Amino acid sequence: MSNYQIDDMVQGVKNFIEATGIHDGDKVLFLADTRSDQASLQACALGLKMIGAKPIVFTMDRLARYSRVPDEAIGAAAHTDVIVLTWPVFITAGLNAVRNARTPTSDFDPSTAVPGQPKLVYFECAPGILASSYAQFPNELLWAIAKRIKEIALKGKKIRVTCPRGTDLVSTYDSSKLFAMQTRPVEPGGRCHFPWGRCGIFHGAGEANGVVYLDTAQGVDGVFEEPMRWVVEKNVIVECEGGEIAQHMKKLERQYKQPIHFCEIMFGFHPHVPQKVGLDDYMHWAFNSKWAWFGIRVGEGLANARGQHLDGPCFWSSVYIDDQLVMERGRLTLCDDPEIREIASKYGDPDDLLEHITHAQ
Numbered sequence: 237m238s239n240y241q242i243d244d245m246v247q248g249v250k251n252f253i254e255a256t257g258i259h260d261g262d263k264v265l266f267l268a269d270t271r272s273d274q275a276s277l278q279a280c281a282l283g284l285k286m287i288g289a290k291p292i293v294f295t296m297d298r299l300a301r302y303s304r305v306p307d308e309a310i311g312a313a314a315h316t317d318v319i320v321l322t323w324p325v326f327i328t329a330g331l332n333a334v335r336n337a338r339t340p341t342s343d344f345d346p347s348t349a350v351p352g353q354p355k356l357v358y359f360e361c362a363p364g365i366l367a368s369s370y371a372q373f374p375n376e377l378l379w380a381i382a383k384r385i386k387e388i389a390l391k392g393k394k395i396r397v398t399c400p401r402g403t404d405l406v407s408t409y410d411s412s413k414l415f416a417m418q419t420r421p422v423e424p425g426g427r428c429h430f431p432w433g434r435c436g437i438f439h440g441a442g443e444a445n446g447v448v449y450l451d452t453a454q455g456v457d458g459v460f461e462e463p464m465r466w467v468v469e470k471n472v473i474v475e476c477e478g479g480e481i482a483q484h485m486k487k488l489e490r491q492y493k494q495p496i497h498f499c500e501i502m503f504g505f506h507p508h509v510p511q512k513v514g515l516d517d518y519m520h521w522a523f524n525s526k527w528a529w530f531g532i533r534v535g536e537g538l539a540n541a542r543g544q545h546l547d548g549p550c551f552w553s554s555v556y557i558d559d560q561l562v563m564e565r566g567r568l569t570l571c572d573d574p575e576i577r578e579i580a581s582k583y584g585d586p587d588d589l590l591e592h593i594t595h596a597q
Contacts (some may be wrong), residue, residue, distance in 0.1 A: 240367040242279045248366030248431075249283035254375050255430045256357045257421035258318055260288035265316040266359075267309050269296045272322045276361035280320075292316070301327055301455060318355040323365075324519050326358040327454075356427040362517035369508045370522050371431045374583045377576070378433055378506065382419045384570055385435050385505050385562070389414055392557035395437055395501060397448075397528045399553045400565075401463060405446035405530075407501060409438045416502060433506025433525035444468050444498050448530050453481060453548035457518045464548075466532065468498045473532055481546075485534065488544050492535035500531025500547055503555045505568055507590045520548060527566060528553035 258264060264284055266277060272295070281291040294312055299305065305325070313319045365371050389411060396406045415424070415436035422428050438444065450464040464478035473496035476482045476489075489496050506525035514522035523529065527549040535543030555563040562569060570576050571590035580586035 240275055240364050242275065242282065245276065245279040245366035245371075246283075248368070248371035249279050251371060251373075251375055252280060252359070252366070252430050253283055253287060253289075255418075255421055255432070256318065256320075256428060257355060258284065258287070258289050262289045262317040263315065264289050264291045264318040264320060265313055266291065266293045266320045266322050267296070267305065267313070267325050268293060268322040269299050269325050271298060271324060273361055273363045273365075275363070276366050277322065279366060280361075296325075299325060313354065316354060318357060320357045320359045322359045323361045323517075323521075327519070354426075355422050358427070358429040360429060360431055360517075360519075360521040362519070362521070364516065365431065365513065365522070368513050369510060370506065370513050370525070373431075373433075373506065373508050373589070374580075377579050377583060377589065379419050380576060380579050381505055381507070381568070381570055382417060382433070382435075384573070384576070386414065386417050386419060388557050388560065388562060389417075389435055389437055392560075394558055395503075396556040397501070397503070397530075397550065397553055398556075399449060399528075399550050401449040401552075402447060402465075403449045403528075403550050403553065405444060405448050405468060405501075407438050407444035407446075408442035409501070410441040413439065413441050415439060429521075431506070431522070431525065433509070434502050434504045434529070436500075436502045438501035440471065440497075440499050444471050444501070448498075449550060450478075450530060450548050451551045452520055452523075453546050454519050456481065456548070458515065466498070466530075471498045472496070473498055485532070485546060488534040492543065494535055496532050496534050498530070499533045499545075500529070502529040503527070503553070503563060504529070505563070505570075507568060507571055514549070523549035527551055528555055528563075 277293055284291040294309055296306060394408050398404050416434050418428050418432050446468055448466040452459045460479060462479040464482055466473050467475035476485050476496060485496055504525040504527055509522045509526040514520050529549050531547030533543055533545045552565045554565055577586040580589045583589060
């Protein structure tokens with residue numbers, strides 16, 4: 237249960253509306269379940285009404301991870317301009333027919349070439365998120381950082397990630413297949429996350445080799461008692477160690493009679509994600525915007541009846557694109573860039589806004 241009041245969430249709601257490109261007259265459908273944070277939903281509904289939008293909240297029974305959203309919810313989505321998959325529903329809804337809903341008034345989606353595609357928002361509003369510096373960080377500043385990160389990633393061919401525990405992974409990647417990058421509202425292709433701040437750089441197109449230490453994973457409360465250790469050879473996990481979660485993945489390997497594949501590298505570039513925010517959410521979405529993030533899969537597909545997916549963060553990670561240091565132990569080198577600091581000065585003290593270690597919430 238969140239102890240935050242709507243007043244605490246005002247700036248987070250404003251950022252949400254700006255980042256999702258919602259306008260006066262838009263019909264906005266929140267797909268939620270019984271775990272979704274009611275205070276966050278109430279705050280967003282109020283903010284949307286104030287700009288003349290029309291919010292509708294559809295609350296379903298608790299949805300198991302990767303289960304299907306009921307057909308009734310998909311039917312409702314067909315009559316809206318913006319579909320907001322509300323924490324933790326979007327891990328489920330993204331895998332079935334929600335985006336098949338069509339409305340003639342919504343954005344064109346270049347990723348599917350289908351006209352009339354509703355805007356789709358993955359809303360990471362675990363309790364208290366909208367009141368945090370993660371959600372209230374200035375969009376303009378984050379978009380400026382994102383554009384620079386994207387420029388660097390587009391020029392590169394190789395990523396290296398290290399951490400003090402011993403992570404040292406090197407992977408080639410296809411720069412034409414970057415994903416999850418947002419440099420403006422509703423990107424890419426009529427969809428976005430909020431809050432956000434990450435660069436998806438490897439989704440199997442390339443070759444990864446090395447060692448990864450994972451500190452926690454989505455769906456696991458807190459952090460691992462013993463870090464999970466992977467040895468990666470040509471995108472295959474040849475060693476998987478580290479407590480019960482490693483044993484679980486080995487069991488799935490036997491169940492599906494297929495090796496564990498290394499399938500995902502992302503890294504966060506949001507300068508102001510308090511560690512507590514990522515720990516309080518058992519899905520740890522905020523860490524996707526803060527640290528390097530890795531994923532593995534067993535079987536066919538990422539997560540369905542024929543396969544399973546596990547992903548999570550590597551704390552205190554450093555990231556290199558080709559030979560350029562982009563992030564050192566979680567701190568972006570761009571935080572020292574004069575142009576970035578000039579934009580930050582419009583919103584406060586750059587030393588405060590661009591400092592990645594904070595005890596504030």
